[in-house]
Structure formats: structure tokens, C-alpha cells
Amino acid sequence: MTTTYDVVVVGARVAGASTALLLARAGLRVALVDRAAYGSDTVSTHGLMRAGVLQLSRWGVLPDLVAAGTPPVRRTLFHYADGDSVQVSIRPSPGVDALYAPRRHLLDRMLVDAAAAAGAEVHHGVTVTGLLEADDGRVAGVRLSDPQGTPRVLRSRFIVGADGIRSVVADEVRAAVERRGTSAGAVLYRYHAGVDAAGYEWAYGPGTAAGMIPTNDGLTCVFVSTTPERMRTLRRGGAEAAFDSLFAVAAPDHVSRLRASEPTGRMHGWGRVPGFVRRSWGPGWALVGDAGYFKDPITAHGITDALRDAELLADAVVEAAAGAVPEDVALAGYQARRDALSRRLFEATERIAAYDWDLLTVRRLLREVSSAMTDEVETLEGLPVRHESAGIAPGIRPDRALARE
Structure with missing residues (x-):
């Protein structure tokens, strides 16, 4: 045919x-x-950045995404392992009232x-x-x-x-x-309930990074990333141990928030590309x-x-x-x-x-x-x-x- x-x-x-x-x-x-x-x-x-939200708005897709319960993100926070945190508010502009992470x-x-x-x-x-x-x-x-x-x-x-x-x-x-x-990093991520992320939250520590991204159904996507070599070594003790170890390096001041939350679903891994x-x-x-x-x-x-x-x-x-x-x-x-x-x-x-x-x-x-x-x-x-x-x-x-x- x-x-x-x-x-x-x-x-x-x-x-x-x-x-x-x-x-x-x-x-x-x-x-x-x-x-x-x-x-x-x-x-x-x-995570959608401002340009992505602008496109969905111009195409008429954004209203349905918002109606489906995708939470608005109105600020981005950068956390550093030396204790410093920087907050950036998302300034509304035509077509972009907030960021979204569906x-x-x-x-x-x-x-x-x-x-x-x-x-x-x-x-x-x-x-x-x-x-x-x-x-x-x-x-x-x-x-x-x-x-x-x-x-x-x-x-x-x-x-x-x-x-x-x-x-x-x-x-x-x-x-x-x-x-x-x-360069090619290695990533582990999973969804958590009860994190209550204040927006996009990115964290950086020696040789590693982490993030907390609010998404649908009251969940937050939490990830950790580092070099493939380091990830491989840490995963010998299991993915859970590797995840917890890397999060503690990147975001030491936020470990208690993670421990108080509830993991939902399985761990996902990806990298070395x-x-x-x-x-x-x-x-x-x-x-x-x-x-x-x-x-x-x-x-x-x-x-x-x-x-x-x-x-x-x-x-x-x-x-x-x-x-x-x-x-x-x-x-x-x-x-x-x-x-x-x-x-x-x-x-x-x-x-x-x-x-x-x-x-x-x-x-x-x-x-x-x-x-x-x-x-x-x-x-x-x-x-x-x-x-x-x-x-x-x-x-x-x-x-x-x-x-x-």
C-alpha cells in the first residue's frame, strides 16, 4: 500500500x-x-525555559497544558554547596506568565x-x-x-x-x-511527593549537580548528575546509595527535605552520550x-x-x-x-x-x-x-x- x-x-x-x-x-x-x-x-x-513556553503560547497549546494541572514555576533558585543560594524571579512577559515542567x-x-x-x-x-x-x-x-x-x-x-x-x-x-x-554526564532521577519545590531548584557541589523540578500530579522530579566514571563507581553500592550520596554533595543543606519526601516510581538512569x-x-x-x-x-x-x-x-x-x-x-x-x-x-x-x-x-x-x-x-x-x-x-x-x- x-x-x-x-x-x-x-x-x-x-x-x-x-x-x-x-x-x-x-x-x-x-x-x-x-x-x-x-x-x-x-x-x-x-523543564521548559522561557523560549519553550513562548512557543507553546504562540501555538495555542499552553492553555491546555496549564488546564491539565501543570504547576506554574515563578522563580529559579541556584544552591551551591558552600551555602550560598541565589533566587531569580520569573518576570512575566507577553505569552510567558511562568515556566512549566510537564x-x-x-x-x-x-x-x-x-x-x-x-x-x-x-x-x-x-x-x-x-x-x-x-x-x-x-x-x-x-x-x-x-x-x-x-x-x-x-x-x-x-x-x-x-x-x-x-x-x-x-x-x-x-x-x-x-x-x-x-563531555557527557551520567544522570539518575526519580519522582518524589512532598518535596514542595519552590520553583526550579538547581544545586551544585564539587563534581556533581542536582535539581528539583515541580511537575504534574503534585510530584517533583529530583535528579543527580556527575561524570560517568564517578557514577559507575558509586552505583556499585546500588542506585539508591549513589543517588543519596550525590545529592548530599550537591545540595547538603537540602538533604532533610529529600528524606522527608516520598519516592514514587522507579529510578531512571541515563548518560554517557x-x-x-x-x-x-x-x-x-x-x-x-x-x-x-x-x-x-x-x-x-x-x-x-x-x-x-x-x-x-x-x-x-x-x-x-x-x-x-x-x-x-x-x-x-x-x-x-x-x-x-x-x-x-x-x-x-x-x-x-x-x-x-x-x-x-x-x-x-x-x-x-x-x-x-x-x-x-x-x-x-x-x-x-x-x-x-x-x-x-x-x-x-x-x-x-x-x-x-
Whole structure:
């Protein structure tokens, strides 16, 4: 069975669902496919930064997220093992009344639902087994397999790989890695009831970091992170002992709060993946989210990056599909803009994820992260609100839209 689309998006998490939403609202025929089940959870840092909240607000998704009980975060606290704590209030701005840290099964589901409401065809539980290639070498579609092993082909003018750090799309097109990081932390996290986090709370001690992030259902995501070598050594005594030991190093003044809370669910672990930047476009294909650009989660910016890059890519694809800009120019421009916005944050994250800093140095690095985030917000605030309703994006004549098969 073969079906033809304007765009097939592989991966229905934040990056893919957002890209499909924006492309469908712009009037393109979009298929969104994912091997995971609808509404499933995934490993996540949870926290949305100001730029991410701004995107969800501009797209009309934020009200539903708030209505679902996602708690507002109105301040960020930085705790240091030398006893110093710094509080930063979240100043309301248009579209951003607070920050939020939704559970991923909630956020991903809402974005998928919004994409479907905009007209995207959504297929969960299907696996990409390969890409189609035209005679001229251009990517021309995907091969899928459903849970019963039934093959299916989706043809399209564009394929978007939003399928994570181990992207099948990136492998199939042999996307070159243009920059490799050298730092990679190791993380343990779990959910606690009764922590009563005052906002986003980040803590830093010698060679380790921790955080308390308020999320849905009255729970707080509590994490610890350090080098893979140190984590491996500590985990010989068990994950619980490693978690408690690292939290005490990073946040010694807050151990009593943790002990008074109630752990909920199992411990999650993740790590030892250095950051990278892949070439993220070619004839008929593009990469978005962790498939194209990944950095260590210590700066909790992955979701925000995914939302930002979904809009940058969607604009480029719409312009190319409508014939307003040559495809290679539009897609190269997408990657150049993404890389320019990411460079400072990537570099600061690399240095924090090395865990070789002292407390004076990490304070300076965190100021660099904050400055990079400000640049990002200013760029996004300057983008036109192109995706509020159905139809080809304003500024692109409807009669130049991609012709239907």
C-alpha cells in the first residue's frame, strides 16, 4: 500500500509532533509516524525555559497544558554547596506568565493531538525500516512496518527525521557529524511527593549537580548528575546509595527535605552520550530535535531547543514547498539559524558537563547559559506568528503551494 504526502515526519515526540503541527497548519499534507505507543512516557529533563513556553503560547497549546494541572514555576533558585543560594524571579512577559515542567506523556500527547487537529495523519506503533530513493538520489519516502509486520510505503516530497539521537533517518541518509562534544554526564532521577519545590531548584557541589523540578500530579522530579566514571563507581553500592550520596554533595543543606519526601516510581538512569551537531538537511530530507543536534541534559534545554527548531524547520519547508525559496537555500538557512542560536549554549553545556569546575567557575558558566537563553528569546519574539490557523503561511501565495497528487 502506497500513500503520497507533502511531508512525512518520523518521530512523534516534541520535535516531530511540533513540526507536523506547524506544517499541517500551513496547509501541507503531513503524516506523523512513531514506533512508540500513543501517550507513552520517555526520559526527560521536563523543564521548559522561557523560549519553550513562548512557543507553546504562540501555538495555542499552553492553555491546555496549564488546564491539565501543570504547576506554574515563578522563580529559579541556584544552591551551591558552600551555602550560598541565589533566587531569580520569573518576570512575566507577553505569552510567558511562568515556566512549566510537564510530564512528557502529557506534553507529547497534547502536541500530537494538536497536529492531528490541524490535519496531520498520525500513525503510532509503526517502525521505519528504510527510506525510498528516487533515481536522482533524492529521498522520496519511507518504508514502514506495523506491529503485525505488514509493510507499507509512504511517499513524500520531504522526510523529516525527528527520531532522536539514534535517528534511523540520519543513519539512512548518512548525515555527517559536523561537531562532536567531548563531555557527557551520567544522570539518575526519580519522582518524589512532598518535596514542595519552590520553583526550579538547581544545586551544585564539587563534581556533581542536582535539581528539583515541580511537575504534574503534585510530584517533583529530583535528579543527580556527575561524570560517568564517578557514577559507575558509586552505583556499585546500588542506585539508591549513589543517588543519596550525590545529592548530599550537591545540595547538603537540602538533604532533610529529600528524606522527608516520598519516592514514587522507579529510578531512571541515563548518560554517557556526548553532544553532537549533524548536518541536518539534504535532497528531500531534514533533521530536527535530538536527531540533528544534541547536548548534555545538564542545562535542561532539550525540550526548548526542540520547540524552537521545529518552527525554524517548518518555516523553511513551507517556503521551499511553496516555491518561495529554493529548497537548498531554505534548508541550509534553517541549519545556519539553528546553529547560530545553539552555539553559545552548546559550548557552555560542554563545560558544565565536564564536572571539572569549581563553584566560582560554575557560577560564571551559568551566567553564560542565561545570556544565551536571552538571545534565543529575542530571536523567537521577532518571528512572525505564522501558524495560528489553517492555510498556507502568510506571505506565501496559496497558488504557489505544493500541488496535490
